[in-house]
Amino acid sequence: MDGDWRVEGYTEVRELGAGAQGRVVLARHDASGTPVAIKYLATRADEADRERLRHEALMLGRAESPHVARLFRLVEGPETTAIVMEAVDGVSLKELLNRHGALGPEAxxxxxxxxxxxxAAAHAVGVVHRDYKPANVVVPADGRSRLVDFGIAAAAGAEAGGAGTPYYMAPEQWSRHVATPASDVYAATCVFVECVTGRRPYTGGRAELMRAHLTGEIPVDAVPEALRPLVRRGMAKAPEDRPGGAALFVDDLERTAGETYGRDWEARGVRALSAGAVALAALFPLAAWLMPGAAGAATAATAAGTATGTAAGAAAGTGAGAGAASTAGKVAGASAIKAFLGSGAGMTAAAVGTAAVIGAGAVAVQQVTKDDPAPRPSATARVADVRPCVTQAPGAVITPSGGPAKVTLPAQVTLPKNAAVYRSGQGLLIGPAGDECEGSIGANGGSSTVGDxxxxxxxxxxQGSIGGIRSQLCQYFPESAQADRERAQxxxxxxxxxxxxxxxxxxxxVQAVLTRGLGTDDLPPSPAVKAEVAVLTRDGAVSPISxxxxxxxxxxxxxxxxxxxxQHLGDAKPAEAVLDEAAKRIAGYVDATRI
Structure with a gap:
């Protein structure tokens, strides 16, 4: 880096990538040990460069989703600017495609x-990414992709200009029209074609690409026939002929995928992605490198590959974990990690003095000090064994395998001695230790129950049907905006x-409610307690537990x-104080239901 300045409170671990505009480093927050990525602008960067980084931070800070790398803070100093963000431990989709070729339909x-x-999270707050491409998608060991690099994002409706990556640019980006969510849908569909076929939709020089995107045939010949309608809709030449936003396109995708590949298509696809990512575990930026006192890059790489490979291999139900561990140990840090946060012009970077802490679309300016709180410290909590929840489905018995055999519980959760943790298809459940967790899946929904x-x-x-989803929404959140929309329709x-x-x-x-549920006829002999919690996400999905x-x-x-x-808020990273207060409220509410 130009000069010796570093963001205070963080220890740099290693460089992840560098370019003309600056570099990205992996760092550890000194107080908590939290791993972060810091983008540093070159000290020679002018005010326009710094303004672009501020803009990127603002765009990224607005998009809150488990599928988007989280922004922690923007820091400005006298000569440069930096953003501190979540370090996503995985490999880029670009690297996966380069190494493995076509991923297969389900993956x-x-x-x-x-x-x-x-x-969709970005679109919901009026942000258009504008540069969706394989280099800006990171696939961690769990196989669930994350979107990174909002370097050229723009507000929906703003002048788009010609920025973007030519292989994936929508027709309206070539003709300098405004930025719209439909442009992102187009780019995502282009990448989907590349994933399923192993080839980009269009090739050639810039002029050839422009003609192809503007007037060329939509390339569906190598796409499985059942998936061609998705590609035709997503890559329609006119924005108005595409789904109006990413959330709408998800509905089309899930319906088509379920009808074509069955109810468990996503689980198989995620397992395949996990196996592919773990096979490249040596490229993962985190793991043992972040442990204080790690004995050198080679030792750390071996440990990182072993730990990551074993865990993800188990999740994938394959032998990929052991292979990845071996591979990681052999190459021990020899690979350059460009998979992280994109590459090239996207690799801008950094700084200090005054910090702008950005979240939920709001920006607050504060002075940076050595004691300034950093990204959320890791909580110290009980490690518990995880037991499977066996689910009966039509013609099959399903035992979830998508996770480790042990889990670190959140700091707010104390596991009673007579309780255990179970894994269902919908998440982790705590129930009596001496019972089996059993579930059922029907045509329009399902349930998981443990204990008696x-x-x-x-x-x-x-719930899996539109009517059932609506019923849950109206039952638990009748005063929500989503419920108002249902009534308006x-x-x-x-x-x-x-x-x-x-x-x-x-x-x-995101909303949540506490309730006693319906009636009291289903209570054990007095004294007894009965309570429910339901969480409503931005997309209208309700997750209740009783x-x-x-x-x-x-x-x-x-x-x-x-x-x-x-766990239903964990990916959004709410403040620990909020979680502590919620835990206190829930405990008090349970006690208050005693009759």
């Missing part, structure tokens, strides 16, 4: 879905619950409801 659909969800009235009964119900939307109260989430657009128990086992209900709440 390609899983990449497209994750990308669309990340873009003798100890505690914890139940999570999910002529749908009945009322709730039979008369005993619910809001629960603060600390995440804009617990009924003898009062002597109320702690199982408290832990079950708190874990469900925290």
């Amino acid at each position: 390609s659909l899983a990449v497209l879905k994750g990308s669309l969800l990340g873009l 009235f003798g100890t505690a009964e914890v139940t999570q119900v999910w 002529g749908n009945e939307c009322t709730s039979a619950l008369g005993n619910w109260e809001p629960l603060e989430t600390g995440v804009p657009g 617990c009924v128990a003898p009062a002597a086992n109320a702690d199982i209900c408290k832990s079950a409801l708190v874990l469900w709440f925290v």
